[in-house]
Amino acid sequence: MTSPSTTRAARTPGADDRTRTIAEVADEFGVTHRTVRHYEELGLISPERRGTTRVYHRRDRTRLGLILRGKRLGFPLEEIRTIIDLYDxxxxxxxxxxxxxxxxxxxxxxxxxxxxxxxxxxxxxxxxxxxxxxxxxxxx
Amino acid sequence: MTSPSTTRAARTPGADDRTRTIAEVADEFGVTHRTVRHYEELGLISPERRGTTRVYHRRDRTRLGLILRGKRLGFPLEEIRTIIDLYDxxxxxxxxxxxxxxxxxxxxxxxxxxxxxxxxxxxxxxxxxxxxxxxxxxxx
DNA sequence: CACGTTCTTGACGTTGACGTCAACGTAAAG
DNA sequence: CTTTACGTTGACGTCAACGTCAAGAACGTG
CATH class of the missing domain: 1.20.5 (Single alpha-helices involved in coiled-coils or other helix-helix interfaces)
Incomplete structure (x- = not known):
């Protein structure tokens, strides 16, 4: 089992590091783009910007995974933020x-x-x- | 480990079966009376009435315990209701x-x-x- | 029996977690 | 070059889970 550090995670051979659009990450995690944006508003993720457009890296997807797992476990988003911030x-x-x-x-x-x-x-x-x-x- | 059936639970020797007022149960479980009433509004508990006053039996406290544990596990109240109703x-x-x-x-x-x-x-x-x-x- | 405490029923307010438009930019495709 | 598909920022709506008064009723105590 590996630590969930979102900043310098170990490169796994099969890791798919293509950057994604908001629609792609939303789809990949089974949420809406509104949800993804909401998490950004609360400071849980902060995707890169190219111009005005959001670009999601693996780090962002890692965090999104942690967020959704936290939700499944019933944690409020604010608390989830303090937890993943702790990791970083x-x-x-x-x-x-x-x-x-x-x-x-x-x-x-x-x-x-x-x-x-x-x-x-x-x-x-x-x-x-x-x-x-x-x-x-x-x-x- | 015993089943949580709220209707005909086994009498445990030390069980305190005094009936309680809403203030007492609220206090006992560390919630407000408003919370207890809210659960009743949603049909999660249905205390006896003496006149207009609510009287809480052990069955109600058992259910309240299940409700709060369900909450700690992150379940919404509606889902909790279907679960404890299932038991009964x-x-x-x-x-x-x-x-x-x-x-x-x-x-x-x-x-x-x-x-x-x-x-x-x-x-x-x-x-x-x-x-x-x-x-x-x-x-x- | 007056009085304070506890209980009751509304009813409106709040917070978290989004949903749902509206109104607008932009980039590839026909 | 217009259309179509996504993208963006507000801003308001909604639903759950209570909080917070308000205004009585009921009950034990001096």
Whole structure:
């Protein structure tokens, strides 16, 4: 598993690094161009401009992927922004690194709470299914 | 792990079955009375009425717990309603049971997707922490 | 029984996350 | 060179999930 750093990600052999238009990224991620623009308004992505036209690089697509995963996990966009900004934050000085490490810990706590909730939901679901199957059994 | 059925849950020895006022449940779950009322408006809970006053039983608190966990997992309230209604759905006839089992499968797919997202996020975070610690090392 | 506390039902306000025009530039195609 | 397809910036609309009054009703307490 590799870090999601959006700035200097390791080149994978098969990576498709063509730049994209807004329609292409939107289509690729199954969202509308309005959604992509909205994320830009909130500062979650900042595509290059050629003239006035937006040009999306791999970095932008990486971030978009992180954004959408964050959404699937139920995080608000503002919080998602602080998280992916964290990945790209400068960590040259010790104080910065320590700050980042602190943030990482907070994030981990949050994610692990969610995991507990998720595991609980899944086992209740499994138990409920067991009951239903037992009921079905009784009905012959 | 026990099923979350809100109708005929097993009596646990230490269970506190006092009925509560809206202020008490709200306080107990760390939400406002407005939130509790909102859930009732959407049909997620339906407390008894004594005169005009709401009386909350253990069943209601169970449902409230499920609602809030659903929220922590990022589900919209409408979807949460269909889920907890599923738990209390009649399953006397075979066709009903089969429908319920189908719904259970859909739910499981969804939850497992979330789990994958969550695991991915957690391992990226761990990898990122490793990098930060390495950076810290280099700084002496 | 007056009084403060808690409960009730509206009803309007707010915030987040977009949807949905309108009105306009631009670049390749016929 | 006009058409057609995308692109751009506003600006307003919408829906969910509550927040925030307002204005009573009901209930225990001195």
């Amino acid at each position: 934050a400068p960590r040259g000085r010790r104080s910065q690194l320590e700050y980042v490490l602190g943030q990482i810990d907070e994030r981990r706590e949050d994610l692990e709470q969610r995991r507990r909730d998720l595991e609980a939901a899944l086992s209740e679901l499994t138990e409920f299914e067991r009951r239903c199957r037992a009921d079905l059994e009784r009905l012959g | 759905a009649p399953r006397g006839r075979r066709s009903q049971l089969e429908y319920v089992l189908g719904q259970i499968d859909e739910r499981r797919e969804d939850l497992e997707q979330r789990r994958r997202d969550l695991e991915a996020a957690l391992s990226e975070l761990t990898e990122f922490e490793r990098r930060c610690r390495a950076d810290l090392e280099r700084l002496g």
